[in-house]
Amino acid sequence: MVLQAVLPDGDVVKTGSRARKSAAGYDLTRLIIGSEGTLGVITEVTLRLQKLPSHSVVAMCNFQTVKDAADVAIATMHSGIQVSRVELLDEVQIRAINMANGKSLPEVPTLMFEFIGTEAYALEQTLLVQKIAAEHHGSDFVFVEESNAKEELWKIRKEALWAGFAMEPDRQAMITDVCVPLSGLAECISVSKQLLDASPLTCLVIAHAGDGNFHTFILFDPSQEEERREAERLNHLMVHTALSMEGTCTGEHGVGTGKMKYLEKELGMESLRTMKRIKAALDPNNIMNPGKLIPSHVCI
């Protein structure tokens, strides 16, 4: 990937060549990606295209507990199977999908998979994972290979966010985004689930389980200060659980202003100081998305 970006002083930088790999200088591409607009404005992105796989399989499996489901995701990834997607939905998320779409899926923790490759390989991987699931009390393992059937099955996952919002349409969703080392996912998600189940708020869990990354949608009424505080308390506890397991406060959504307070615990003051020095060197007048990402109390 290569970027063209306009820096605060008006310099237009190209961050690399079109070669697949390069050792030519500092990696400005990665520095600017994830800087959330604080170092410059990205004006062009060159991506490497991937060939569509010749075949894919979509599979789904039910579990008694989120821990079992997470254990299967972990075992699948650790077995070296090249699963292209593995998503975990808890029973509340499945209930939301049933309500939104008039479905009658079993309201239990569920894993969804996509396997890609040649026809034979995708099927071989599917059957290997079916076996792993059976070893962890998985039930109702189904898989489909036909194009329309795959689209129909994956729709369950694709529409999960909207089904979650629709569950209590008068409420807002606070969306959390912790990510932990894969080996810790089952523990982190189990601890979080106990917390969420004990809350008076409706909470849905959806995880990119293959990455150790999971989101919860905490539905709250923004006009009720008590509900907002409860949502924040849950988010806060989950972040601290993740950080205590050497995870991150944000797997993919970014820092913005909401996660700034966790960065010192996650990365240490020295890292934040280094980030602030880079920010000050490239944007001395602090004109690019000021007040974001780096806490204001960090001194350079």
Place this chain on the structure above:
Amino acid sequence: MVLQAVLPDGDVVKTGSRARKSAAGYDLTRLIIGSEGTLGVITEVTLRLQKLPSHSVVAMCNFQTVKDAADVAIATMHSGIQVSRVELLDEVQIRAINMANGKSLPEVPTLMFEFIGTEAYALEQTLLVQKIAAEHHGSDFVFVEESNAKEELWKIRKEALWAGFAMEPDRQAMITDVCVPLSGLAECISVSKQLLDASPLTCLVIAHAGDGNFHTFILFDPSQEEERREAERLNHLMVHTALSMEGTCTGEHGVGTGKMKYLEKELGMESLRTMKRIKAALDPNNIMNPGKLIPSHVCI
């Protein structure tokens, strides 16, 4: 991957968490990797381990021209086949291997592959590539699956560097390292090969063809100024060929002092100025590997 690094002011930074992905702040990991010691000293590296594949196949195939061999590497990568290694050796490199190891391999451009996965998948990929090779005048396609046979066959590639050095033991090797977008590899390698074949110096080509990255070993007598100049001329022309194809002057060996002069053409003065600003912000006294990577004439 996470680093611990000591910065010029003595700050010890941790560049990330142990989560597989994170959006928590600037990517200091990637910034420090490839900075060639100019921003700090890496004192700890945490890597994610990969599971060894359950099966692998090693294959080899001969070609009339380096262009045909490169075309097969390109077609293989573009076909979506998940080849784990694809290496191209030209006829001079094969001659060096024959001389060093008493082998009698056909002295023609040669591709070597490694395929990984389940047993069925690795074999399936192998046969797909055999078909691609046949479409590009490939001959003598062989593959092995047994552990000792794989080791024996891959040894040819593994010992290529030493065989190259041994070819003319009184000479030194200047090793080049350009990398181009994969679609341009066949052209770049063909143009380079004409240049190398026309030189009085012995030149060997070895390519990480799947990445579009190739090395030449140019053997020269360092006591002969004329030979050194000829080696530099060849290197220079290959770098300019690669840059004219939106490639890089260094795919993996780094900049050091030797490649500094190409960075402006590859990345533009604005990118170099940005790098120098980062260097000056983190190392204001220029105590970390001074004089490397960023050309001295770059002004901040």
